[in-house]
Amino acid sequence: MEEIFLTSRQIDQLASLAKSSLPNESCAFLLGKNDRITEILPMQNADRSAISFSIKPQQVLQAYDLAESKKMQIIGIFHSHPAKPAPSSTDKRFMEINPVVWLIYSTTEHRFKAYVYDTDVREVVVKIITA
Ligand SMILES: [Zn+2]
Helix, strand or coil: CCEEEEEHHHHHHHHHHHHHHCCCCCEEEEEEECCEEEEEEEECCCCCCCCCCCCCHHHHHHHHHHHHHCCCEEEEEEEEECCCCCCCHHHHHHHHHCCCEEEEEECCCCEEEEEEECCCEEEEEEEEECC
């Protein structure tokens, strides 16, 4: 995937989720089709940490079930960093296992960056549409 499409409303929703989760990292699944996100599914950061996040397996399964019932796919994983929006070494490891789009929001720089792992971590362009 070269780019991912989100609405300005979804961008606001994710930025608010990140802010309300401070000082911890926030996380969410991004549902949609192809490269277009249609729904955001906020998840609880089971780590309750400012430097990492994890989602309980039961919540992951529920998210996949919900996506399937809506005939959508989980096309991305969102999480926030109280630091720059670059994947940490832990993120990179998990990106390799889970090669969906990884969208990261920096609560210090107030910007989004997206990445995907194919043969290595590379950037995906975040396209914001008004809808
Ligand atoms: Zn991270």
